[in-house]
Amino acid sequence: MYKEFTKSAGxxxxxxxxxxxxxxxxxxxxAKMNNNIEAGSVLVLxxxxxxxxxxxxxxxxxxxxxxTDYNDFSECSLYDGMEAVKGASFVFNITDLxxxxxxxxxxxxxxxxxxxxxxxxxxxxxxLTNYAxxxxxxxxxHAGVLTETxxxxxxxxxxxxxxxxxxxxAGYYNQKIDFSGEAELEExxxxxxxxxxxxxxxxxxxxxxxxxCRSRGLLLTDTGDxxxxxxxxxxxxxxxxxxxxxxxxxxEIRAEFITVGLxxxxxxxxxYPSTDSAIVQIPLPVPVTKRYDSNDFNSxxxxxxxxxxACSEIGQHFKVYAELSENLRKKSxxxxxxxxxxxxxxxxxxxxxxxxxxRHPDVTLITLTLPCAYTYEIPESLPLCx
Numbered sequence: 217m218y219k220e221f222t223k224s225a226g227x228x229x230x231x232x233x234x235x236x237x238x239x240x241x242x243x244x245x246x247a248k249m250n251n252n253i254e255a256g257s258v259l260v261l262x263x264x265x266x267x268x269x270x271x272x273x274x275x276x277x278x279x280x281x282x283x284t285d286y287n288d289f290s291e292c293s294l295y296d297g298m299e300a301v302k303g304a305s306f307v308f309n310i311t312d313l314x315x316x317x318x319x320x321x322x323x324x325x326x327x328x329x330x331x332x333x334x335x336x337x338x339x340x341x342x343x344l345t346n347y348a349x350x351x352x353x354x355x356x357x358h359a360g361v362l363t364e365t366x367x368x369x370x371x372x373x374x375x376x377x378x379x380x381x382x383x384x385x386a387g388y389y390n391q392k393i394d395f396s397g398e399a400e401l402e403e404x405x406x407x408x409x410x411x412x413x414x415x416x417x418x419x420x421x422x423x424x425x426x427x428x429c430r431s432r433g434l435l436l437t438d439t440g441d442x443x444x445x446x447x448x449x450x451x452x453x454x455x456x457x458x459x460x461x462x463x464x465x466x467x468e469i470r471a472e473f474i475t476v477g478l479x480x481x482x483x484x485x486x487x488y489p490s491t492d493s494a495i496v497q498i499p500l501p502v503p504v505t506k507r508y509d510s511n512d513f514n515s516x517x518x519x520x521x522x523x524x525x526a527c528s529e530i531g532q533h534f535k536v537y538a539e540l541s542e543n544l545r546k547k548s549x550x551x552x553x554x555x556x557x558x559x560x561x562x563x564x565x566x567x568x569x570x571x572x573x574x575r576h577p578d579v580t581l582i583t584l585t586l587p588c589a590y591t592y593e594i595p596e597s598l599p600l601c602x
Contacts, residue, residue, distance in 0.1 A: 217322055217336075218259040225255045236260040248368040248388040261390045277332075277576060279306050279353070280324040281317065290350070292576035294325070294332060297583075298548045298590060299426055300571065302333045302357040302440050310349040317353050325355060325440075327574075328545060333357040333440035359438045361389055362422040367415040376412045377404045378428055382445060385425060392442030400432035401445070433524055433592050448590040450568065452551050458538065459564065460556040465541040467579075471559045473599055478533045479506035482526040484518045486510040494518035498526050499597050524592045531589020534599060536567060540580040548572055552584055560600060 221232055229247040230240035237260075250258040277294070278287040291307035304325045308315050317337050325332045339354035368388060373381045379401040386393040395401055405412055415424045422436075429436045429445055437444045457463045480500040485493045485507070496519065506529075510521060536554065548569050555564045567584035574580050588595050 217262050217320055219262050221258050221260055223250075223253070223255055223258050227255075232258060232260065242387075242390075245388045245390070251368060275328050277325075277327050279304070279355070280326065281321065286315075289576070291352075294327060294574045295571075296548045296574075297571040298568075299436050300548075301359045301363055301422070301438050302335075303338075303360070304333065304335075304355045305352060306355075307350055307352045310351065315351050315353075317351070323355055331440060333438075335360065335440075357438055357440050359391060359422070359443060362391070362425070363420055365389075365421055366417070367419050367421055367424050371415040371417065372411045373413045374411055375404060375406065377402050378413075378432060379445075381413050381428060382425055385421060386443060389421070394442065394444050396434075396444075396446030398432070398434060398447055400434065403432070430524065430528070431521070433520070435590065448549065450549070450551060450587060450591060452566070454551075455566070456544070456546060456550060456552040456569075458552055458554045458556070460558065466538060467541050468537075468539040469556065469559055470537050471561060471599075472535045472537070473560070474533050475500060475502065475601075478529055479504045479526070481505040482522045482529070483507045484510055484522040484525065486518055492518055494522045496522040496526050496594065498530060498594055499601055501601055523594060527588040527592045527594060530595070530598070531570075531585045534586050535570075536561075536584040538582050538584070540582070541578055542580060543574050543576060543578055544572075544580045546572060546574075546580070546582075549590070551587070552582075554584070565599060 219236065221235060223232055228243065230243035232246055233240045233243040236246070246258065246260055249261070276287055277292055278285045279289070280286075286306070286308070288308065288311075289306045290309050291305075293305045295303040317340060319337055319340065321337045322334075323337060324334050333355070335355050335357040337353060338356040338360060341352040341354070343350055367385075373384070376384065379395055383393060413428060419427075426436045433447060434445055435448045437446070458466065458469075478500055479498070480503055481495055481497055483493060483495045483505060486509070508525060510518060536559075546569060548571060550569045552567045552569060553564055554561055554567055566587055568587045568590065569582050570585045570589070571583040572580065586595065586598075
């Protein structure tokens, strides 16, 4: 939760940090979080009072608020997506129990396997009719703040590695962050004005961090209890079977394969450190060219950049949406094998779960895309493209 302090014109941010934590160490982070205001009411993040060390693996879904675990909800949804912030929604029918939630209250959400997310109450919706009295609690993980606030000043990061920039930005908002051992994380890019990386003024913190990660083929993941940066490593041994005639429980399924806006040739150009160009090709049977200028994130390897752009574009144009009659213990990034001639997928094709919503007790909604969107390996063929 956040605690409020009053900053006078004579106070430094180190003074606020000393009052809050007994040390000036986080003065700069507090300043960034509060947009460097000169004076007024400022917020400081307190240590989360709701720990996860004693989370119970009970085999059921529950919402922990303070010392109480609530599992008497009438409706529940858990949201998980690739490069997205985790969330949850609970509907409670008003009874003798006290559902006295407030905005910004710290909560923990657990699923059948343990911790799903640590976060805060983001939205509260309540209703009283002739037939029912209920309250809906919508929760975002702690990383939710990164999707809502724009990047603080200054926008430039000089002489820092990718890892260093991400650590610094996450630190502004007291976000836990862990990294894989990828060598790209240690890269320091410096352009002609000596800047390592630059954010756009209107860019959110999440968008900025995601853009840095994608520039090196890395994935920004919300673990529910922090951030993890690493390369997407698909688990293909245990695929969800959605082959027509072999699986049960598919209530609805539809495919959207849209080639308008997709290119065959992806060209990326750069003027720094020297004039250069790279072109990659995808298996689209239309001679459409897309051209991009590199920025300070990606001009070190134009061919890799072109391939990542092309694969990301494929992922945006090939989607499958399905509603399953079971609350599946699956997560984003899991593989699915799909074949269904009724929606024009005539051959067994691998997809990955890009987004998943698990609705208690017996519905799962999934959005699928082609794996190349995150593996960055150009496929040999595309659905419906001969």
